[in-house]
Amino acid sequence: MQTSIESSASTSSFTFERQKQVATALRTVLPANSVLFHAEDTTPYECDALAAYRQRPMVVALPENEEQVVAILNICRNLKVPIVPRGAGTGLSGGAVPIVDGVVLSTAKLNRIVKLDAYARTAVVQPGVRNLAISDAAAAHGLYYAPDPSSQIACTIGGNVAENSGGVHCLKYGLTIHNVMRVRMVTIEGEIVELGSTGLDAPGLDLLAVFIGSEGMLGIVTEVTVKLIPKPQQARVIMASFDDIVTSGNAVADVIAAGIIPAGLEMMDKTSVGTVEPFVHAGYDLDAAAILLCESDGTAEEVEEEIARMSAVLSSSGATKIEVSQSEEERLRFWSGRKNAFPAAARLSPDYYCMDGTIPRKCLAQVLLGIAEMERKYGLRCANVFHAGDGNLHPLIMFDANQPDELHRAELFGAEILELCVAVGGTITGEHGVGIEKINSMCVQFSPLEREAFFKVKYAFDPAFLLNPDKAIPTLQRCAEYGKMHVKRGEMKFPDLPRF
Structure with missing residues (x-):
């Protein structure tokens, strides 16, 4: 437990006097062990799951109830201290990366x-x-x-x-x-x-x-x-194998076009399958270029009918192999590989950069081909894991941060994937948020007038711009510096890619 604010070492990122002022003020409304300021206590909060970007916070506050949250906000507003809210730190876009002279407000103790x-x-x-x-x-x-x-x-x-x-x-x-x-x-x-x-x-x-x-x-x-x-009475999963990734992408659109809305419809390419199978032993087809996991849930009769319909569509769409889970244990095993795709990537590379974009389902094959071209362009491997049913992509770009320039190439690779998503009529995020990771890509998708509207909403709630500042919404200056405001509606940046 910290006992003395005086024992905290000063840093080059914020003044000791400012840190002491803020920590002392917060200790008037929080228990001493709920205000962290020593380096060894605040370092665990320096990043979220986007670990390539780090900044140690000046102070971390851990409120235990709503009244303490109100008090923290009042203190920070009066002292003009920026605040970064933080949950479990599992975010993948840098949304919880601290501000250099700010407070991280963790909601970990609000857990009832x-x-x-x-x-x-x-x-x-x-x-x-x-x-x-x-x-x-x-x-x-x-x-x-x-x-x-x-x-x-x-x-x-x-x-x-x-x-x-x-x-x-x-x-x-x-x-x-x-x-x-x-x-x-x-x-x-x-x-x-x-x-x-x-x-x-x-x-x-x-x-x-x-x-x-x-x-x-x-x-x-x-x-x-x-x-x-x-909870559904029953759920079963189809694992369908394809010998061509384009065919698998088209099969996704075929399932939806048939009027079927599966409980889950996920895609994994050969790289991701080969990565995760030795990790969890899910029973995946290692010879397939891609697999689809298609789940049906409901009553036993509903599931039986929908599984039969999906199997027929997948077969006619080019599936080379179809397996259906025969027990709840097998269903969970099929899903275990998909759920562990991110940690399994560590088997191939010391670092990975998980992207998040959304595209029209009909463009899945086109975008997969585009990503394959980018792998060659940037000299980095990419494992593709998708929420294929709703077009939400999660390409995992693998790199080694210890190698010169690999992180930079991974960032360029990711930015180009997002530009392609926008070019085919999609968006730069599906569920990971913008944070700091995609803030430049916001310049590609949204016009200056649209970004101005975003800032007006922000101003209405937070006129002092103290809540998670410098995240999600890029300034005009940032977009000018980014220098890639060239993707326009109706025009295609990647004319060489085939249309499907």
């Missing part, structure tokens, strides 16, 4: 499930509650919380709200925004505001939709009401 109503099928939770913990608590009632990011064992609902997280089942059940009914938050002015309601609608402007996905730039979440849905 306040109320679970099995009849209304809702749960009221604090932001530090883990995603999977909600489903665990609801399981006794035959209910669960549908959004399931790959990091669901660790990520928290507050972070999910900030990034509008999805997961492998978002195709059928929606993203965070479709499963949250109400958010209680604290503004930079210290005002407690409730957005949304437990009813079918709420009076006034739909600010809940504005707030979800705002990456901690508009307020601090203190409570969330989520929807719970009945």
